[in-house]
Amino acid sequence: MRASRFHLATLKETPVDAEIISHQLMLRAGMIRRHAAGIYSWLPLGLRILRKVEQIIREEMDKAGALELLMPSFQPAELWQESGRWDQFGPELLRLQDRHHRDACIGPTHEEIVTDIFRREVNSYRQLPLNFYQIQTKFRDEIRPRFGVMRSREFIMKDAYSFDIDKDGMQHSYDVMDQAYINIFDRFGLDYRAVSADSGAIGGSTSQEFHVLADSGEDAIAFSEQGNFAANIETVEALPPETERVATSAEMQIVDTPGMYTIEDLANGLGVSAQQCMKTLIVEAEDGGLVALVLRGDHELNALKAERLDDVASPLRLAQREQITANLGSDIGSIGPIGLSLKTIVDHSAAVVGDFVCGANQDDKHFINANWGRDCEEPITADIRNVVNGDPSPVGTGRLKILRGIEVGHIFQLGQKYSESMQAAVLDEQGKGVAPFMGCYGIGVTRVVAAAIEQNHDEHGIIWPATLAPFQLAICPINYHKSEPVKQATDNLYQECLARGIEVLLDDRALRPGVIFSDMELIGIPHRIVLSERGVTAQQFEYKGRSDDSAQELPLDELPAFLDKLYSD
């Protein structure tokens, strides 16, 4: 490809509304353009990368025996009513009517459609197992789309659905997909982790998420430094502390703490550690009242664990400020477990702290040297916090480490939820109708692209892994339009590359070298060859890998061998 004939639409300035680095770089590199909130076009450069991701997925899915098909975005309401999700789904589901006032939606996922296909097409257990997949545009009407294509409303997803006659079959199909996903993510060339996850409302016993590791990731994942335990932090059990409660010493006292509302204020103001302070959260109870949850000041509440408690409303809702002041008589910031007239549940690790600091349930006052069992009743304890760095692994040995990740893949077992509700049955060996066991496997194709950038970039721009790069090689001639020797050497090299099937971008634009270099670095091409008059005269060319510190000069007659080596890697 000649750059003069390609739509290279790089921007020197960063558009203001791009918050995260991948969004900024995708706009600056000219990969995407926005039309409305969460709605993007993919320009030719961006599409080349998207296609790379799709192709890798397609090859591995095919290899795993899945069959590609293509299902519609526009989906009739009847199917969603059959599965029960027409009413269950919130405003994320974009509903509309056609000219005949028939209800429909733009598909956020395709369980209903694929189940409809299955029940029409498949009658016998002999046709199983079966796995249909597609790479297709989805629409989810996010409340607040953000971060470019990372959380957009319209996006491309690979979704696959497996069908088996029984649970064992489903497990097998799931395992096959698990391996296919490992193959896919390996080929992406990204640093990722497969982690066990909450299977959510959809049900099913087994569920794994695939996260691309990046500091900017929205999810926290915990994994053991020994062994292969890895899980989304929201699912990880915090083991009860190994330490005993420290023996009590001083009497409890009440102190003035004006203006200290946060744990940080309190710890600084009183000269104690955050661990020594109790954080008391008031949430809505199952019966409509309120419940107090107490954590160590340096710990965070885990919403999933909390809402699983019998007394706590699910989903978890924090009490409104007015509700608290009306019921407890003190403002948020001065609430504590001592003398509190609410059901109180204390995290295991908070329950072993002695001589702690907590709100006194009077504005601007806290207790110090408070102790469980002495100054109030022995607490009811539970695991309600997120694990932190250094916590023991809940399975086996080792300590936990917390990393941040971007969820780009999710595989889980659906069971018979859709096949039963939509009456998709096949005949088994006895000629009896059986609802098949399904599995569901997604990869956010557009999100993979953003996640790759989020993980691989520097101050000059994107650094693509070779397998995702839009072009493998950039040829940068200096004075292509002025110097005949440079033009000749460049054209020769270009032909040489084309003959070898190398995806090459020849920057033949009449621009100054600095501009060319900056653009090629911004769009992240892994390899760069520079041809200058000086170099060509000396029978040399210059090579630099995108993340190399410096360039190297090599003899021109070694170029063909060099290309062979580069291309074979």
Added chain:
RNA sequence: CGGGGUGUAGCGCAGCCUGGUAGCGCAACUGCUUUGGGAGCAGUGGGACGGGAGUUCGAAUCUCUCCACCCCGACCA
């Protein structure tokens, strides 16, 4: 949805407070010079200032209204 903010040229912004008919940088186009890290000089084109209504002799500027977009929204208790 609640709170905050922004809409002026393709992009980034100034002008608005204190009304008088729109400007800067980058980008684009033409010419000359320059050519190893986002060049210089000269010139050119492009915007009824988000839409509507109002106040006024006169509105980008003041008022009302609609729309679009951005940011924040449990770690504070």
